[in-house]
Amino acid sequence: MATLLHIDSALVPDESASASRAVTAAFAKSWLEQHPEGKIVYRDLAASPVPHINIAAVGAGADDPLRAELAAELAEADAVLIGAPMYNFTIASTLKAWLDQVIINGFNSGPDSKVTDTPFTIVASRGGSYAPGTPRESFEFVQNYLEKVLTGMLGITDIDFIVPELTLAHSVETMSELIPLAEASREKAHTDAAEKAKALAARFVA
Template identity: 45%
Template sequence: MPSLLHLDASIRHSGSVSRELSAHFAARWRDTHPDGGYTHRDLAAEPVPHITHEVREALLDPSRGHGEPPHERALTEALNAELRAADTIVLGVPMYNYSIPSTVKAWLDRVVTPANMVTPDGGPGALTGTSVVVVTTRGGSYAPGTPREGWDHQEPYLRAVLRSIGLADDLEFVHAELTLAASVPAMSALKPLAEKSLNQAYDTLEALATRAG
C-alpha cells in the first residue's frame, strides 16, 4: 500500500503559501491513492527538539549506551519509522533568512544517520527509491540574473543532505517565489511574476501528485 509523509514547517498557520501548496499536493495524492496511508507532521506546531550530545552519540552508534533519555529515543524511532514507511514525501519549507527553518534542521538531524545513509561506494540505502517533493516558498527571487542570485541556501543544502540518505533519485523542487510582492509596497510591480510563479507551482504539484506510481 502506498504511503505519503507530509511535513510542514511554516510558523504561519493562516495565509502560509507553503502550507497551502503542500496541502494541495497531499489532497491530490490522496485522491489518486484512496487506499494509501497518510501521515502529517507539523514541525512548527510540534517542533522536534534540537539534538543533545547524548542523542547524537546514540544516532551515530545505537548499539552503545550513551545516556539517551527514553523519550528522546522514542521520538527518534518514531521519526525514522515515519520516514521509512513512506513511498512519497512532501515537505513544505518556507525560506527564512535565505535558508531553511531551524525546525526542519532539527528533524533532519534525527534522520540523517548512518542507518539511513547511502554507502560510500554509491550503493543504495534504506530510503533509496522514495519519491520526494520539496515545496519551497520565498519572499524574493534567487533566479539567475536576479540581484540575490547565489543567496539561496535552501535548495542547495536540502539537495545535498537528502542525497546523503538516498533521497535524490526521485527528488523534485517546486518553488513559489516573490510571495512578499502582495504585501510589500516596494515589490508591487512584481505581483504578476509572483502570481505566475504560484500558478506554475500549483500546476507542477498537480502533475506530480497524479502521476502514475
C-alpha cells in the same frame, strides 16, 4: 497501500496565508484523489517541533526513541512531501532539527541506506526571487542545502522542487510591480503540485 510522509515547517499556521502550506495541501489533496486508498502521515514542525539534537541522542543513534520513531516514519514512507519556506536565506530551524534527528549514520545514512529510492517533493517558497540570473541567486540556501543533504546523507536519487516565489509582492510596497509575476508563480506552483502528485500517485496504483 502507499504512504505519503507530509511535513510542513512554515511558521504561519494558516494555509491561506502560507504559500508553502497551500501548495503542500494541494499536493496532498491531489495525491489522495488519485490514490484514495493511500495513507498520509503528517507532521507540522511549527505546531509540534522536534527538539534539537543533543550529544545523548547522537550517541544513542537508532536506539533513541524519538530518532527511531522519525526514522521509522521515513523508512515506511513510499514518498515524502516537505514544505520548506525560506527564512533568512535558508530553511526553518525546525526542519533542520528534523533532519538532524531523522538522519542516523549507519542506519539510514551511508552506503547501506534503505531510503535511496524514496521520491522527495519539496515546496521551496520564498518571498523574493533567487532563480538563476537574478541578483540574489547566490543567496539561495534552501534548494541547494536540501539537495545536498538528501543526496549526500540519505542517498536520495529522486528530488523534485516546486518553487512559488515573490510571495511578499502583495505585502511589500516596493515589490508591488512584481505582483503579476507573483500570481503567475503561485498559479504554476499549484498546477505543478496537482500534476506532480497525480503522477506520483500513479506509481503506486496497481
